[in-house]
Amino acid sequence: MSLTTLLTTSLLVSATLADQTFTINPSTNWGKWQGWGTSLAWWAKAFGTRTDLSQIFFSTNLITYNGQSVPGLGLNIVRYNAGACSTNTYGGTHMAVSPSIQPSRQIDGYWLDWGSTDPASSSWNWNVDSNQRTAMLNAKANGANRFLLFSNSPMWWMCLNKNPSGSADGSENIQSWNLQDHATYLATVAKHAQTSWGITFESVEAFNEPSANWWKANGSQEGCNFKVATQSAVIGYLRTALNNQGLSGMQIAASDENSYDVAKATWAGLTSTAKSQVNQIHVHGYQQGGGDRVGVYNYAQSGGKTLWNSEYGENDATGKSLVSNLILDFRWLHPTAWVYWQVIDGGGWGLIDGNNDAVTVGAVSQKYYALAQFTRHIREGMTIIDGGGDSVVAAYDSSKKKLVIVAVNWSTTGQYFNFDLSRFTSGVTNGATVLRWSTQLGTSGERYGSYASDTKISGTKFWSWFGSNVIQTFEVSGLSF
Missing domain, CATH: 3.20.20.80 (Glycosidases)
Structure with a gap:
């Protein structure tokens, strides 16, 4: 088995065994953001x-x-x-x-x-x-x-x-x-x-x-x-x-x-x-x-x-x-x-x-x-929607068909978060890229790091590794419901 296959398999297993899964619910409406x-x-x-x-x-x-x-x-x-x-x-x-x-x-x-x-x-x-x-x-x-x-x-x-x-x-x-x-x-x-x-x-x-x-x-x-x-x-x-x-x-x-x-x-x-x-x-x-x-x-x-x-x-x-x-x-x-x-x-x-x-x-x-x-x-102008959990915020831009997710890991250890997009009726494309930004909460560490290619949709989900006290933002484009 090649190294690439091993890494891909490892990521899939990690995602399957993710510590938390959050299902984004676009049908909720908690107000238009001003x-x-x-x-x-x-x-x-x-x-x-x-x-x-x-x-x-x-x-x-x-x-x-x-x-x-x-x-x-x-x-x-x-x-x-x-x-x-x-x-x-x-x-x-x-x-x-x-x-x-x-x-x-x-x-x-x-x-x-x-x-x-x-x-x-x-x-x-x-x-x-x-x-x-x-x-x-x-x-x-x-x-x-x-x-x-x-x-x-x-x-x-x-x-x-x-x-x-x-x-x-x-x-x-x-x-x-x-x-x-x-x-x-x-x-x-x-x-x-x-x-x-x-x-x-x-x-x-x-x-x-x-x-x-x-x-x-x-x-x-x-x-x-x-x-x-x-x-x-x-x-x-x-x-x-x-x-x-x-x-x-x-x-x-x-x-x-x-x-x-x-x-x-x-x-x-x-x-x-x-x-x-x-x-x-x-x-x-x-x-x-x-x-x-x-x-x-x-x-x-x-x-x-x-x-x-x-x-x-x-x-x-x-x-x-x-x-x-x-x-x-x-x-x-x-x-x-x-x-x-x-x-x-x-x-x-x-x-x-x-x-x-x-x-x-x-x-x-x-x-x-x-x-x-x-x-x-x-x-x-975005609509605030239910991010599926107490450590997640989500917003949807209907004009751009863009979903924004902000999530934080309060655990003392790192863990994978799964984000389930199955409630969107179209635009959830297997292999599509999810944009990602990351900041380490604390006295030092990463400051709004930007990642344009390392996160992909697999089926109706995508996942990401969160270190302890790390906040990340994700943008997914082309989604409708």
Whole structure:
């Protein structure tokens, strides 16, 4: 028997005895994918003028960075923060500054004082926050096509203690007489962005983790607690303010709660009127492996609302946490978009290590390449389908008849994965090539390795060897069902 025959036989036996087989089910429909994104504040305040970084995050080109060729992530969603800070004094009143806040986390707001609602008056300054705006425009130039406006805190002068980091004890910090002003502020920014910046926000979000009690006067960033009843009121004011600006088609998102369980409780507590005015339910993924993802999804489905994970982040630079929680979201939350918090940050939080106050950037993390396994392949317009298991994500592009599979091996040992395509009615061609990309999760190892010829369909299946903590992406073309 020849060496080639021995190798072929060995592979066939390994595939037959594969540790796991996943049957892809194209008849499921967990939503049309709308995209991947990032929040701009705070990293964009520091690096908003860096065109190379914009290309890395928002294009799918190969970009030279620190002497290396880095595959662009192809993000298409920008989450723009309307700031809450200013240094002016008005009527003898000025902003109170938290002793713990870092300068990079103080985002200048446009409405400086309560003297006038007229955006052309001296109460407004449209020249501040130029770096974050530049980052947004650069993102658009590199392919971003969905823009969100959100607020961490109302303008400082709308706060009870004039501190946009929060109250002394973490309780609600917006003055009751400024609820409508907060809505007016966001609607005015949205209108100005459309007419002066060429940016039309898809949605406006008036809160950021509003039920949290950690938004305190000595906090490290902007933040504000809103009671659920107050949220309902602000949502109504925001709808009116947007309509008054001629933005009746602009959607409202709510409530960007920190966890899945709190998101459920907040949604249940909103008034029926407020719920009818919300178009998108946004939730953050900081509960990670816990929480009732299914419950949030059911609320969105029953209400006919779009569901996004609008913020996720952690300090695990290996990519293991990101991949684990992202797959859980695909499997149980079924969002149609997913947004990473800070693409540049220190302590493992960033996809690229950086210091937003020192304005320095460093290495690209393994987490970056792990995310690339998803973002470069699961693209806007694809349908998210059932990948057949808890370690597999699948998406189908009906226009290109292309199947994308992303899978990870969490076992401490290597193993073969079989992927069964028998539920596709045509295009499963014996011997056809399957494109493959691979990243090693951890502190080092393979980074988005590309393989164009080593994986073939045999019958209605194909298989691949997965080392421990390896994530791989596969593309199969020509499939129909």
